[in-house]
Amino acid sequence: MSSNIELKKVSMVLLDISGYTSFIKWHDMSLLHAEQIISELLESAIESLDGILTLNKLEGDAAFLYTEVEESDTIIPKNIIEQVNISFERFNARQKKLIGSGEGGCPCEACCKIDQLKLKAVLHNGEVAIKRMRQFEELAGKDVIIIHRLLKNSIDKNEYILITDNFYQLSGSGNYTSPDIRSEHCEGIGDVKVIALYPETDEIQIPESKRVRRFSGFVESMRLWRKTLLKRVTNSKPGYKNLPK
Numbered sequence: 001m002s003s004n005i006e007l008k009k010v011s012m013v014l015l016d017i018s019g020y021t022s023f024i025k026w027h028d029m030s031l032l033h034a035e036q037i038i039s040e041l042l043e044s045a046i047e048s049l050d051g052i053l054t055l056n057k058l059e060g061d062a063a064f065l066y067t068e069v070e071e072s073d074t075i076i077p078k079n080i081i082e083q084v085n086i087s088f089e090r091f092n093a094r095q096k097k098l099i100g101s102g103e104g105g106c107p108c109e110a111c112c113k114i115d116q117l118k119l120k121a122v123l124h125n126g127e128v129a130i131k132r133m134r135q136f137e138e139l140a141g142k143d144v145i146i147i148h149r150l151l152k153n154s155i156d157k158n159e160y161i162l163i164t165d166n167f168y169q170l171s172g173s174g175n176y177t178s179p180d181i182r183s184e185h186c187e188g189i190g191d192v193k194v195i196a197l198y199p200e201t202d203e204i205q206i207p208e209s210k211r212v213r214r215f216s217g218f219v220e221s222m223r224l225w226r227k228t229l230l231k232r233v234t235n236s237k238p239g240y241k242n243l244p245k
């Protein structure tokens with residue numbers, strides 16, 4: 001048996017940013033800025049988990065982190081819940097900073113809609129197979145599937161911390177304000193008992209100047225897009241014809 005695969009008990013966190021894919025037209029500047037904005041926001045959310053969790057994978061708008069835990073360790077899960085709450089504060093603060101720094105700046109769709117991005121977190125404990133190859137580490141198993149599938153759930157809020165019951169019990173089910181106890185159907189797995197917490201983040205106020213800019217942003221992005229198109233037509237280099245629209 002190869003020694004670079006191990007079975008371990010782990011605490012896992014999946015952070016996911018949503019809000020862009022539905023309305024961004026993935027062209028040039030918007031695409032570039034959306035990627036920059038997402039990675040800055042993810043970075044700010046991960047910061048507070050540094051030292052407790054290992055970043056295993058960046059998955060587009062999401063980050064998957066984990067740490068090994070002892071069966072009876074209640075401190076790490078409790079600490080993770082607290083730090084994930086702080087992640088929401090940092091995410092919110094960075095969002096405000098990004099909006100503030102864009103004053104008079106870029107009118108692209110991504111930059112104009114930073115306030116619509118929302119953070120979600122899923123926390124789960126389980127047993128996984130950790131496969132190590134060169135500098136890469138892959139986590140596999142039913143519990144890895146569960147944490148990912150739980151992102152598809154029936155919660156009608158767009159900001160939440162979803163904690164599976166086993167994680168919550170282990171954390172000592174702290175005295176959180178009105179935990180929402182629910183059952184979510186996990187495709188191919190069955191029903192999973194979960195607890196949802198709704199972090200209270202500040203409402204993001206868009207300055208009046210930005211509100212105006214958001215409307216004029218559309219016109220401006222059309223103008224830029226036209227310019228880019230024109231440049232492409234007059235440029236002999238092959239374009240990126242196969243990129244999805």
Ligand SMILES: [Zn+2]
Nearest residue numbers: 033106108111
């Ligand atoms: Zn932009």
